[in-house]
Amino acid sequence: MNDINWLNVALGFLGGFGLFLFGMEYMGEGLQKAAGSRMKNLLGVLTNNRFLGVLVGAGVTALIQSSSATTVMVVGFVNAGLMSLKQAVGVIMGANIGTTVTAWIVSLGEWTSFLKPSVLAPICIIIGVVMTMFAKKQSAKHIGQIIFGFGALFLGLDMMSNAAKPLSGLEEIKNAFIILGKNPLLGILTGALVTAVIQSSSASVGILQALATAALVPWDSAIYIILGQNIGTCITAILSSIGASKNAKRAATVHFLFNLLGSILFAILALIGFKFVAPELGSVSIEVTHISMVHTIFNVLNTFLLFPFASVLVYLAEHIIPGNDTAEEGELQHLDERILETPTFAVENAVKEVVRMGNIAEQNAKVAVQALFDKDEKKIQEVFDREKIINQLQHGINHYLVKLSNVSLSEHEHTVITGLFHTVSDIERVGDHAENIAELAQSLIEKDLNFSKTAIDELKEITDTAIKCFELSLQAYEFGDKTIAKNALPLEESVDAMEAKLRSRHMKRLASNTCDSLAGIVFLDTVSNVERISDHASNIAQTILDENRSLTTEELNLHPIA
Template sequence: MSITDIGMLFSFIGGLGLFLYGMNVMADGLQKSAGNKMKQLLGFLTNNRFLAVLVGTAITGIIQSSSATTVMVVGFVNAGIMNLTQAVGVIMGANIGTTVTAWIVSMSEWGAFFKPEFLAPLVVGIGSFIILFSKSDKKKIIGEIAVGFGILFIGLSMMSDSITPYKDAPIFSQAFAVLGSNPILALLAGAVVTGIIQSSSASVGILQTLAMNGIVNWKSAIFITLGQNIGTCVTALLSSAGAQKMAKRAAVIHLLFNTMGAIIFGIIMFIIFSFVPDFASSSINSVEISIFHTIFNVTNTIILFPFANQLVKLSGVIIKNSEVKEETAEKEEAITLRHLDERILESPSFAVENAILEVAHMGDIAVANTKLAFEAARENDINKVQTVFENEKTIDNLQKLITEYLVKINNLSLTEKQHMIINNLFYMANDIERVGDHAENIAELAEFKCKNNIVFSNSAQDEIMQIMDIGLKSIQNAILSIKEENIEYVRKVVKYEDMVDNMEEELREKHIERLSNNLCTPESGIVFLDIISNLERISDHAYNIAGYVKDEME
């Protein structure tokens, strides 16, 4: 191999690297620009499979990777956010969405104006100026998308230029002649290459780059493309290795869907090529690859869409459910992350939205435990006291897990608004954990009441029920404000917090008066005052949480 050949190899590798990097930069920019749209897309994930297909198409179009979308689907299923019926639709849509990448790559053949060497430097220049000189975050995101788009084309151009001198080399014609004459081998080649680099976008881009130089025939290109659709399943399968059974089934559904489609189209195209051999051996260009890629994925979805339930059942046959494991999972659900999974980090916008859901989930547990602690204190119920202690361990564990996850999200490519949300979630998780601590304190006071047979007077019992009711409403509305992002809940929290503060002072004075008049014992007085003090602190933390939500809404 000569120095020139080595230089061309380096140029091809560099071009591929720039192509992938440009795709990544552009996808990051698109995700940032999508912002709250990601949350809306997540909201569409209902049992309506047609909507799920549209969501899968939209998500993949935004993040420019069907592999990333299906990995997220595995994460969503593993986290319990999505069921398998929804997953089928999103997976089908992801296959359609990935055709966007092929069309972007083929733009260089739409006309002279779209050729990479003509368009890319201008796009990178404009994008760079926007990033450097614009003060608007939205404009900077547009600049990122433009720079990524331009770098992608520069990489594509480098790959094409490095291959051009060798387009008449016998090795290419012989290789594609062999692949064209052996469809199984072509399928395997496409699957293996895609599986190794774990990017169907990259493998399709390489094939289209070769096609631009006129060295790929129709027969080999079609079967390689079908193989690439199978190879893209490798990423999701690897991702599901340590996941629950349902997540593994989602990855298997992806493999079944793409494999069945490849078999159906493989047979159809084999018959067509057998009857029209001249067509099979003729050269294919990148636009024609994009057209076939789109027709294949859309048609495959139309064919298999009615059989989604059967795909779910078939995945259950391949990955058998373990009843014991499912029971264990249900018992452990309270101490594990419900909405978060590392696979969801593939999309920062989704990761942020699901972090919000998880903090709200932690809040729900804290609210339920606070209510239980109140009941234990009023009813002198030692069993409820023990349950509060157990639940508090769950809350502490969730705070640790959520904090670790938030650190990972904070290191992703986020907008300033998303960084602010993540910082606020850190504080919210801490406030919720402190609410849990105060609930535990109240449970300890209830335990003291039980062991020492302390009973409040009727007036003290009525007073503590009133302040408990308002204190509980304050934290309930604070958690609702996280879920709904509704300013009305924030206003209610502010109102209840003021009421608790005023009542705490008033009840403290009344109870000291009762103590002075020997209407209650010193022990009951200490317990009473400590309970209302903890209640006041709970409402303070609720006020803090509502304040963070208000900041995000401004």
């Protein structure tokens, strides 16, 4: 076997691995589309029932063919406040069970000759291509994508297996696996490293199964490598948690602790078994189906054993990652790019973040008006500082909404996002008008001007009505309540009527010289800004009442797609 063409072996194996990865991802994508929001909504079963969480995690992972992807989504859910750390533990445990599905798919070829990759691959690819290209129904196209993904996965597996066959007679390769089997730590490290690099335990198990078809892998090295693979798969979630909240980091830590503790326990049991119980088994070549069995038994038993100690895992994670999150007001608190994979919740959280921005703008309007009445420089500066936060939130939310609008969404979700763009723009304008009022307060202080008691009473009435209108509009938006939205509209009309009345009264005061002309200019400018606040509040309410409103060219220019 010294005349092995290593280039052909490497190209065949790597090419097959690439095709295997593509097939696995393409099949998972098709399964997600076929299941639709029902599958994605499984992760939204936010419950303290950890057993249900295990089932949800296993089901979602079985569909998307990646425990890493499920765990990353869980980290995103925790970071965005959609899921508590305790709720996440069960889903993380279940994800490990769900990831074993791929290994069983790969094992099909050992059960009957018809299910061999070389037979199934071309059949699946032909059927998948025909359905994807010629089916008229979208659901049929999704099924075609699943079947094509199966075919690509099997073709990749067949290529890897064929590439590995020339190595079966190579003593150096066999000796390498013998060394991994005799040294548990080295075997675990190998499995962890390979999985960490390719960031998929399903894919690394597939590689091991391809090598097993060439009778290269003994039982002992296979088990230690599988245990290492379960540790290595944690790297994706750990990397994903960088820059996230402490709770999100803890979720990734729970995933790591769960797999690490389980791997240590089973490594000890395996070591005892190979040393004292069945020493002859360690050197026997493992079969593909046996790898699937070992992978499944480990994950199921690990969940069964550690499930009662979920609170302990949370306790350990909280001590490894101590302290509380201190989020800045200008940071996005409900938005996380990891949950873009679940658009239903991404849209819901976008609404939450926009409402939070609106509440900040409402607070700024109240402080600006009070600064005007009190001529308080500290409050004026507070308004200016908060306006920077509002602008920062506008930029961050619009950037997120652009990304969200480019994922697969339902027609209703597209409509909601269009409304969110409008509302963010209206809220930002409310912030601008609050800033204008603060600048008018600054002008009163600098020029030592004063309003008459009548003017102050009039301003209090119109500002109270405008801010109440804005408050109701935000409530209507938060809860999607058309009744509240309808209640906000008459207030806007009242503000319009008051503005006309106040202007008329003020002109009479100027004519009778009962009002300072410079203070009068500030008064009229304040009334104008307050009226504009109610206009934008009305726009927000109208967004709830008229959900089919489309973006204008001017508004589109405010948030171009980068």
